[in-house]
Structure formats: C-alpha cells, structure tokens
Amino acid sequence: MSAAQGSPPLPPVRPVAAAEVARALDGAPRVVFLDDDPTGTQTIRDLPVLTRWGVEDVRWALGRPGAGFFVLTNTRSLAPDRAAARDREVVEACLAASAAEGVALVFASRSDSTLRGHFPLETDVVGEVLAEHGGGVDAVLLAPAFTDAGRLTIRGVHHVRTPEGLVPVADSEFARDATFGYRSSRLADWVAEKSGGRIPAEGVVELTVDAIRPGTTDDLAARLAAVRGGGVVAVDSAVDDDLRAVALAVLAAERGGARLVYRIGPSFVRARVGQDAQPPIDDATLADLVGSDAHGLVVVGSHVALTSTQLARLGERRRFAAVELDVPTLLDDARAGEHLDAAVAAATAALASGPVVLSTSRTLVTGADEATSLDVARRVSAALSRTVGRVVAGRRPGYVVAKGGITSSDVATHALGIDRAVVRGSLLPGIVSLWEPVSGPAAGLPYVVFAGNVGDADSLADVVDRLEGAVGSRS
Template sequence: MTGVQPRPADWERSLPAARPVPADRVQRALGAARRLVVLDDDPTGTQTVRDLPVLTRWGTDDIRWALRQQTAGFFVLTNTRSLSAQAAADRNREVATACLTAATAEGVSVAFASRGDSTLRGHFPLETDVLAEVMARYDGPVDAVLLAPAYVDAGRVTVDGIHWLRSAAGLTPVADGEFARDATFGYRSSRLAEWVEEKSGGRVAASDVAGIPVTTLRAAAPAEVASRLGSARGGRVVVLDAVVDDDLRAAVLGVLEAETAGARFLYRVGPSFVRARAGQDAHPPLSGSELAELVLRDRHGLVVVGSHVGLTSRQLARLRERRPVVHVEMDVATTVDPASADGHLAAVVDRAVSALATHTVVVATSRTLVTGAGPAESLSLAGRVSAALTLATARIVAAARPAYVVAKGGITSSDIATGALGIHRAWVRGTLLPGIVSLWQAVDGPASGLAYVVFAGNVGDDESLATVVQRLEGS
C-alpha cells in the first residue's frame, strides 16, 4: 500500500451528512438516457438489483430480447475474471461489438458498465481499454472512465479516493485485506489513483486521475457535478467517492446530465453504482411468499461451493453446524490428478444424488487452496477445478432436479449457471439477504423456472449461508 492513509474515525466524524437523493428522481432522469448494459465479470454484480434481465450469451437474438424489455438496462455475464488477459480482452470486444450492433438494429443508444469486484480484483484497465476501443468505432472517443468500486451493502466504500473495507472490527484500507493478496489480481494500493497507476503499469500516472469527493456529492447540485465530469477528456479516469447510496445517486444525476450534454462515459464499477444508474433503491429481501412461488416444493436443495476465501469456509462450517445437510467433498488434489479425477467425480455425483432424496446436499471443494507457480498457472488450476465442479453439478441436477441451487463463489456461480444449468436468459428476482445474495429465475434451457441463487464468496457474515439455506428450505 502506498500513500499516507488517514485513520477511519477521522473521516467518519468529519463528513457532512448525506443529502437524500430518492431513487425516483433518478428514474425520472432516465427517460432520455442511454440503456445500461452491464458487462459483469462474474454473476455477483446482480445482487443489488431486482427485476432486470441477465444474459449468459450474447447472440443477436438474446441481446435484442433484453433490449426489448421495459427496463433501465440488463446484464451480460462475461465471466472474464476467470479468464486469461487475452481471453478477457477478446470476450469484451466480442460482447461489446454484439451489443452495439444489436442496439443499432433496435434504434437504441447504450452505455456500458464494466462491473468489476468491489475489492478491486479483475482485469483493469484491460477491460475498459477494450471497451473504449470498440465504443470509439461506433460513437466516437470515450471522454472519461468513471471508477466507482463501492459496494455499500457489503461495506466497501470510497472516501477522498481511498477504498475501504468495513467489517465488525472496523474499517480497513482495501490493500490491507486478504483480497489484495489474490494470486492473480493482487495489488498494493488503497488510494485509487495510485491503484490505477499500479494496475496500468505506470501508463496512467496517479496525478492524471481526477476525482469527485463525497463532500462535493453531498453539497453540489447535479449541474456542478455534470460540469466537473464534462470537462474530462481523452479517456481520463475519474474516481467517484461513495459511502451510501445517496452519494451514488447524486453522482448518477450528474453523469446523466453530462451525458445528455454530449459527454461519453464508460463505467468501471462495483454493484452499488449499477443499482443507482438503474434508478433503483435498496429493496428488502424476497419475502417468504415470494420465495414460495420460486422454490420447488417437496424437494431439497443443492448448495455448490467453490470459493476458497476465509469467509466462505467459515460460512460453510456454520451451515454444517446449524442445518442437517449432507456434505460431499470434492478433493481438489484428486480432481486435478488425471489418474484419479474420473472416479472421484463419479463418486461425488452418486453420493449427492442419493442424499438429495432426504436432505439438503452441499457439494464443496476441499478447503486447502491449490495454487500454481504463478498467476497464469493458478488461474489454469482454478479453471480445471471449476470445470469438474460444474460437470458434477450438471450430472446431479440431471439425475435429481433439486428444489433450488445455490452457487457459492463468483466464478463458481458463473460456471454453474452456464455450464451446469444451461441458463442463457434469466431474470434477477431479488435478494435473499439485504443487498446481497441474488436469486435468478431461469427463462430458458433445461433449468427453465429453476430458482438459482448467486452467492459471492466474499460477502455476508459467518451465519449468512446457513440463513439463506434456512430461508429457502422454509419456503
């Protein structure tokens, strides 16, 4: 971590009170706005919204279907966080080109949000570079890349350009947390301008990164925010502070005003900005009666766990303590060994299918993280394990359709949705917990109608997974 970090209590005491910005005010401003297309690098970006379409493929028919829905925008699941840099670049280019081609055919203008991790993992600035290149071919150059990684519900906030993680122990600069030590996407900087310089390899100097501080968002009119944003040129990165949703909605009003005046922005954001830009407020979790309409009766659920972060492991332990589940472990070392992989996979499937008749079943990778010699090899190993977990899930669901499926982990939930369940189109119906853990309802494919729960590896507290399973089973 570079730079001098202030003590958390200093800014928490000194900030002016948030200025209320109702979601319906943003909704009114969306009338003439570009439709939002969220390129989600894993499925967990949907957990702050409800009643928006999700695509896991990007054929012309799929995109035109999404554009025809009466919504402020839609998600396209790219899953690029699980890909190599070159593959991620190729996929972003392919998806953006397909979306712009379909939008032109529909006579619709679109704005792109590159939804990355609120703890700063992912292919940045690679993805925004590629999107800016594609956008320039269709609509002209991008004036600014708006960087807003806040995820208010999960305690990830930005103040004076520094990104923080909130936990029961207090506030910690993001670079001091476990996510900054990620084998593939690790970093040293909590000050976002310095993080941009670090991740760009020095191509973008920290001094060239602009910012809109939270004090401005709480004091200035949208026109003033729009004026500051509208002065950015040449694809300059602009950091948006945010502590609460009102801060983001204040920023969005300025963004929309600047875009109406002709500015061209690209967003690199966490989940909370998406909710603000879609004109939505924080919704309460799905009610028991709503869940009863979504979850199959007289059956038990399947929970698939691939995430290895410490929080997920603690959540898994608490689930096993609180609920009568059958735990089926997929041993990672055995899974990546060609000599033993097939037999181990068959045993996992057989045990899970048998147990689903009487119990909720958890299929989880072993908790010891296996890494390679470098980032590329670590990513390759993770991909092989995820592929095996996906194949096992597909076989389990084909043999014994469960009441619901919960997927724990960002990459895991993407692979299960597309590879195991064949979900191509879905609707985000809402959340299971406040602001986290989204439930999708599949529109097509073999999983049509299935309740699919996307549960990120790094959100909630130790009790959250058990609480989600309890709510689903109770419905």
C-alpha cells in the first residue's frame, strides 16, 4: 500500500505470523471484549459470546478454550449514563468471576471501526472500576482498524476504503452520524475532540508504521510501558501484520506489569487472540447448521447507504417476501400495534415458501439532537425486535440474518433470547459472523451478524444465497 501523495513511502511490512502471537499467549490474561454491538465477532471463530453477564455466565465463558470472550453490552444504543452503568456492572461481574476461577483478565472496549461510540466514556469506566479493585490503567490502546473492511490507520490518520479509494474517515458518511458524529480523521485530534479537550492531541502517543515495522517487540513494548496515567496510544494498521506486531508488544508489556485497556475495532480482536484470517464456513458445515424445514428471515435495521444498496441488489438477484415496517407509523402509538400485527402475519406466512426480508422503511428519521436521535433509534429497534420475536415464535426459520449493529444486538437479546453462543466463523472473508446459540429458545438456530457498513453491493445477496443453498441441500 502506497503512502499518501507527497508523503515518504511506507516502510516494508514486517511479517508477523498469527502462530507467533498464539505462542506468546501462554500465561497471558484472558481478554474480555466488551462489545458495544455484535459486529466485533466477524473476524474470529470459536470464541464464546455472552449477552448477559451474571457471574455464572462469565464463569461459563472462562471455562471454554480460547484467549478471550465477548460480552455483548450494546452500549452504543444507550445514553451515556446508562452505558456507563452497564459497563460498570459487566466489569464488576467479570472481576468476581475471575477471582472465583483464578483467571487474570484484561479488558477491551470493542467498538465501531468508523469511530462511532462512547469514547472516552467506556474506557474511563473500565479504568475506574479497576482502580476501585486495586488495579488501574497505565495506557489506553486505541486501534480502530478493520482491515478486512478497508478501515485503515496510516501515519495517525484513519481511512475508509471506498470505490474511489481511501478517504479520511471524517470525510465519510459515518462522521455525519446523528448521535456520534465528529470532524477529525487524525486519531490524536479525534481523541481531543471526543474528550472535549481533556486529552489534548499532543498528549496522544502515535505508534505509526514508521515505528511498528522496523521496530522489535522489545522496542515497541518499551514504548507502551513508558505511558502512564491512562494516556492514549493511537496505533497504525495498514495490514494485519502491523497489528500482530503490536499485539506481541502488548503481551510483552503486560508481562512486565503494564496495565492496559484497549479501545479497538475488529482486527485487533483477531490479532490479540492469536488467530489468522480464515476462510468462511464451508458448505458442508453450513448445511449441518441451517434448518431444512423453513427458509430464512433477514432483518434489516441499518440505514447507511451501503445497506440500502445491498438490499436493492438482493431484490435484483432473488425473489423474497418483503415486509416493511414504516418508521413514522412505529413512532405513532395509536397506529403502531395494528401495523406490527399485520407485519407479523405476513412474515410468518411467507416463510413457508421463501426467504423473508423484514426491514424498516429506508428514509432515516432522526430527532432534533443526539439524545432524541438515539431515542428514536432505540424505539424503532425495539419495535423491530418485537416483530422478529413474534415471527420466530410463530414459525421457526432456518436461519436469521440481522443487518446493522444495534439491530443485531437487539434481535439477539430481545427477539431471540440468546444468552450464550459460540462464534462458528464468517460467511464472507473476514466479515459477517455466524453464531450458534447454545442456550435459550434459539438454541441451535444459526444467527448471522451483518454490520451495516461492510461488504460491497452484492454481499447481502451472496450471504442469502449461501444460506438458502444450505436450506435446499437438506430439503
């Protein structure tokens, strides 16, 4: 990958194998990935996911193999005070479980690779709870990259890959988010912006490819260990090798006593747990997972432009029953009940003959400010989840696909009652994860988490084709 025009060329990539990180995990603390929506699971496989966080649930996750586990907090859908309270509750439960099991933990706040979410609130809360338990935080590692989806950080600036090439993230539609919008593409400036100046840009340590690629693990670990007082370290990543090099340094620094909290995108998850990019789930395994007596339910709540494009392309490639929830009607208490009843009846009946797409209307409805926009999003997502729950209770589909971050969280927890699950892998290379619920009413029902902002125009159709092919293979 070339440097920006006028910039020095990037140093050559230093190859770092996932197996090298896996070997360095011996004796390392387990990572608790506090995931503010379920899409952080799309780069890995065979790790547990919790959607509730009682001490016994956490102990179950600690009893399974692997370098870490996910706790689905869904905090991106919550107001700041509620998000903070939830994070505190989860961290307290995890610390109690770790004491009972004798397992050391480190915490990662996994959030959106396009910089939308509660920062620095969530890492602040983790640090506060750790301090109350005699710990504390020396440094916050900021690594939002999602290389599979083209979210890259190069010389401190975060980029999004588009059909026209890489663009600074602040120039993308994601920076105009009604709730979590921002103006800065340079991570140090973004930290200053999001912290209201409490963390100045000049106080952020930038660990760029110019240091990562020629540096040794000991060099990088020393740089991390030198940070104190909860300072932020912004990490470059143009390829996964960059993040694996940093993961080795993180493990070395932690062995030396450094106390880190991570604020990360999906790619550092994979690097830190010692997994390599793996091919999607094969057809034979998929056929074993997907039910054969009904077609699938695709739930679409995301409103980013890519999702609308993917939905239109799905319609061009395959016949499906479209059931739309009109957002203004959902927000009208006098009309919402009858509207939902009709949608449930239509979707339930249609599952017998083909896939069903249950979507919200495509015109985005927002509030007058961040708080009211978030409230609108929560109300719409809650109505969508109620509809899904009633449809699945009426006729169990062969699979469920949830499109959108908040949507996939609410459908998992509220509609399907998934408490514990295992990530089986992806349906497309590095994106779109499939969970196998292991408890609750949805046990065994394949659940596909599909972020709103990943893939290309054909990705949703490609996923549905694979899943419907699995249905047909057993019919």
